Amino acid sequence: MTRLLGIIRIRGYAGTPWYIQDTLKMLRLPRRFNAMVYEDSSSIRGMLKIAEPYITWGELNEEGLKLLLTRLHTKIGNLKITDDILKSQLKIESYNLFVKKIMDGEIKLHKLDDYFKLPIRLHPPSGGFKGKINRPFSVKGEFGYRGEKINELIKRMV
Template sequence: MPVEVKTTVPSVNDVLVPETLLKKRKSDAKAREEKAAKALELKKAQKQKRRVIFKRAEQYTKEYKAAEREEIRLRRVAKSQGEFYVPAQPKVVFVVRLRGISNIAPKPKKILQLLRLLQINNGVFIKLTKATAQMLTLVEPYVTYGEPNLKSIRELVYKRGYAKINKQRVPITDNSVVEAHLGKFGIISIEDIVHEIATCGPNLKAVLQFLWPFKLSNPTGGFHKRKFTHFIEGGDTGDREQAINKLIRQMN
């Protein structure tokens, strides 16, 4: 009678796995866990940051509305008493260069370089002090300037805003660019930049150094025929006060 021989096929679990492969699997699993944990932590941090930015934006809106109501109240009080309300002098002005390099004296030319107005239709925000006011007086035939309102500041920063990083013109694509370079000043979003300029905040100098000069287009409808005469004489140069906001709309 023939003897039946049973053969056993080794299962997958019985196959010996090299120790190096086991170590690699273990390290890969650990790396995946760490990566997932970091991603979760980053997601939580970003969510918290968005909450902070949103709360700040709400607070800024309240501040702007309160300041606007206070100015309306002061106007009404002055009117009721038969007096004139004189608003405070602007703390920040927006300056636009109108003329090229031809026929410019050395001193105004140097001032334009200091103001970073190197090309026609370049625009910059400037903190108005006694020194900068004197500089603007010397270059009035070559520039126009005035007090920008909140809407103009926001439109310029959001639409034309570029950062100066390592002497390069870098687009401000999101708030991380702002936080990376201005976070040490407590400025973590584009809205913080707008607020700092609108209120002439304590870190305004750092913000203005961070922003690249704005490159504007020719205004819709063009400049006046008497472009290089003063604004009050029907031209475009010099101080145009609140009327700068209309020009910004036309050039933005």
């Protein structure tokens, strides 16, 4: 089972240095409150380090991934994911099997842009952010690494 990272952009475009903008484009996070799911690797970790003041990330569990996938829509028809859509497009029998295959690393969500609208668009967190978005999470802020607590943020943003 591979470790999946949920990455959410929490700051906007204004005043962003060009090299951070390029990194955010590579991570496919062009706008505020966009989210993507990647497998944990050294190249992704390097990009996270560069774009750290503009994003927050952590390890996704199965519940957090299911919540994120509820916001995923098809490219053709703008439909939410159902078992019928998964059978016709990806030849996967059920939604739960789709989630399991993503968690196991058999399917990479960021490579399914032919079928789904990526990045995943989220709402601002209900109740707002608990800290300042220009401080690290470790110092009662919001940006940077937050571990398993990313799932709580996703729950508030879906």
